[in-house]
Amino acid sequence: MADLQTRPRIPGYPTAEESRKFEKIDTHIHDNSQEASFYVANEIAELIRQRQKQGKNVVLGLATGSTPTKMYDFLVKFHKEEGLSFKNVITFNLDEYYPMEPDSIHSYVRFMNEHLFDHIDIKKSNVHIPDGTLDKEDVREFCEAYEKKIKEAGGIDIQVLGIGRTGHVGFNEPGSSINSKTRMVRLDRVTRLDAASDFFGLENVPSKAITMGVGTIMSAKRIVLMAWGEGKSDIIRQAVEGEIRESVPATFLQHHNNCDFILDHAAASSLTRLSTPWLVSECEWDDNLIKKATIWLSHKLDKAILKLTNEDYNEYGMGNLVAEIGSAEDINLRVFNQLQSTITGWPGGKPNADDSRRPERKDPYPKRSLVFSPHPDDDVISMGGTLLRLVDQGHDVHVAYQTSGNIAVFDDEVIRFLDFATDIQEQNETLKKQFREVREFLSSKTPGQVDSPEIQRFKGLIRKGEALAACRYCGVKEANAHFQNLPFYETGTVKKKPHSEEDIQITYDLLQKIKPHQIFAAGDLSDPHGTHRVCLQVIYAALDRLVKEEADWISDCYVWLYRGAWQEWDIADMEMAIPIGPKDMERKKNAIFKHQSQKDSAMFPGNDEREFWQRAEQRNKETARKYNALGLAEYEAMEGFVRYHFQ
Known part of the structure; x- marks a missing residue:
């Protein structure tokens, strides 16, 4: 177990030792998930090397999902660049959906092969993953054999875990016993809802899974649980500081004598030592x-x-x-x-006014304002009131739609638009042939199957048309709507490519073309598949290049980060709050309604089943309520922003 005294102190906050007043599990907090993933990968690699010198095997318990992917990337890198061999490694995966074919895009067999096993020299006979193809009557026997194989291998040396929103580890849902073993389980609705976007709809998510039990996990010699992002912060607080209870299975880990939680700042943000450090010790x-x-x-x-x-x-x-x-x-x-x-009603700055205590400067006026929207509707969902205000106050507003958003369009929408198009051009044989081919493909399409390039294009056009309709409604010139279609997004699947130089160059070129006085970008990083996060990384990379090149306009540009669809800024962090009156709240909702393919039921709702306009309205009104409760003026709603400062 790591020595608490050796961990770096976060300036102004309690030490890890002081935090033991509240924390019942050792926690390592890293600046970001990249550093945290390297930390875990390095520990695993060191154990592998140590055992190789001793002529012994290493037994690893492995997890799937988005959390460990960077860790697997580092292990692959260690293998390819540093010669780390995995020939002495035996692995046991935590779980698998049931039923599940191994070659399915949703299969954890495929996940592990794509992220790790296909890229290293591990023996195939040393890889163990629960079998989702078994007949139901054979599952019990398989689970007993799985437990036996773990024991015969000498037990798990390091068990890697993620954590679900319900506090589940593996697929051990609330109510699981601390002594539970490998078995078939029924998945909690919240777990299935969180997986719905991967399966292109809740109805496609399996209701069962085969999972290692809590008891199996607890028998590991060492446990490392990783968690990233604010979306995990509340359940991390419960697991680390809460009472041990079956309703939050991760709390059982408090009983383990060699368990560490490896977190980024966002996932750790609700821990007492970070959220309210004055309750732990005296603060700086x-x-x-x-x-x-x-x-x-x-x-x-x-x-x-x-x-x-x-x-x-x-x-x-x-x-x-x-x-x-x-x-x-x-x-x-x-x-x-x-x-x-x-608080200001002038997001572009108020002309001819004292701006010494305002978040935005008054000059120049009018400003060129560039709004980056990761998906084609994030602009109006997250800052629609501010967008309307900027237009109303005479600024030259541009909107850059960073991705096509094509995977978030239901197949029925394509049929509906093609029906319309063929009715208009009945004599167009090419279009009629295209329509027949598309309809044929969609009629036999399986959940999660990649669309043909033509269908991807049609879906992108649907979202482009909706974005243009919203721009027209808000008063943004159509010529000021820029559809970037960043290449990292264009895979046709939920899983995206890492961003590349091409993504950065497209963004750099647009910035150089517009030379904005202010930029608005999405700092809302809890969207289900990380598109917002990648889009922000691309913007930062382009801006860093412009700063290094000392572009003539960059020193006079303010960058504001918005949130909305997935989370909201804490009041203590907001540096600009734009009041929205009842009339503008209705206008904002009407702009959101222009995105008809996302209306009523979005393809990727995340963990909030409400429509996007409902989420936006509730969050904006809640922000206004909080300001009012602090003793400030009462408004109908408010949109909040945090300023990004160049390095």
Whole structure:
């Protein structure tokens, strides 16, 4: 087990040792998932090398899903570039859907082959994955044999885990016993909903799976659980700090004497030592932490900020802050003024006004505003009110649709549009032939099957037409709508390619063409398949290049990050908040409605079953409610932004 004293301290926050007041599992927090994945891969590689010198095998328990993929990439890299051999490695995978053919795109057999086994020198006889093709009556016997093979191999040396939103490890859903062994299980609806986008619809997700049991996992000599992103932060807090209970199977890991959670900052963000460090130990206070603590205290006591007292601060571990600043009144006023200055009805800056306390500068006016939209509807979903305000206030607004969004269009939509097109051009034999071929393909298409290039093109055109309709409604010139169709996205499958130089160059060229005074980009990184994350990485890479080249316009450009469809910024982090009145909220919803292929039922709803306009409305209204509860003006709704500062 790692020595707590050797872990680096996050400046201004409690040490890992101090955090033991709340944390019941050792946690390593890394800057990002890349560094964290390297950390785990390196530990595995070191054990493999050590055992090779001893002439012994290593037994690994492996997981699937998006979480361990970077770790597998590093292991493959170690093999190809550093000569790491896997000939002494025996693997046992956690689980597999049932029923499931091994060559299915959803199969964990295929997943492991694509991400690891096909790229290393592991013996095929040393690879073990639950069999999803078994007859039901043979499953019990297979599971007993699986357990026996693990024991005969000497037990699992390192078990790698991810964690589900219900707190499941493997497919051990809430209610699983700590002594459970490998078995068939029925999947929780939340688990199936989270997998729905991979299977192109909830109805296609298997209702059962074969999984190692909690008891099997707990028998491993070492356990490493990895988690990335804010979407996992709440369940990580429950697993690390909560009571042990069957309703959250990951809490059983508190009983293990050699278990570490490897997290990025986002996944760790709800842990007490990061979310409310003043409850753990005395803090090194800076402006951001003071703001965060005061907002938290206001919410905790249901008091407006200006009503907080010295006693309130003392009672909740912030006595040293009062002593440092002087009084509650001084703290309250400082934070209240900071929050007040984030609110503006002028997202492009207010001309001919004092802008010293405004988030955006007044000059130049009008501005060239460039909104990056990862999918063709993120612009209006996440910042539709701000977009409308920018247009209304006379700015030259451009929208860059980074991907085609074609995989998020239902097959029926293609048929509907082709029906219309063939009715218009009945004599066009080429179109009629195309229509017959498309209809034939779609009639026999299986869930998850890759569309033909022609169908992908049609689906992309459907989304392009919807985006143009939304632009027209919002007053954005059609010539200012830029459809980038970044190549990383164009696979026809849920799984995307890593971004490349071509993606960066397309974005760089657009930035150089427009030379914007302000950029809006999606910082909403919890979308189900990471498209937002990749799109933001591409923008950052292009901007970094422009900064290094000292482009003549880049030093006078502000970059604002928005959220909306999947999550919202914390009030303490918002640096610009745009009020939305009732009329503009209706206009925003009408703009979202232009995306008819996403209306009523989206292809990839994630873990929120509501329509996108419902999510956006609720989040915008909730932001306004929170500002109001802090003692600021009451608005119908608000959109929040965080400013990105160039390195």
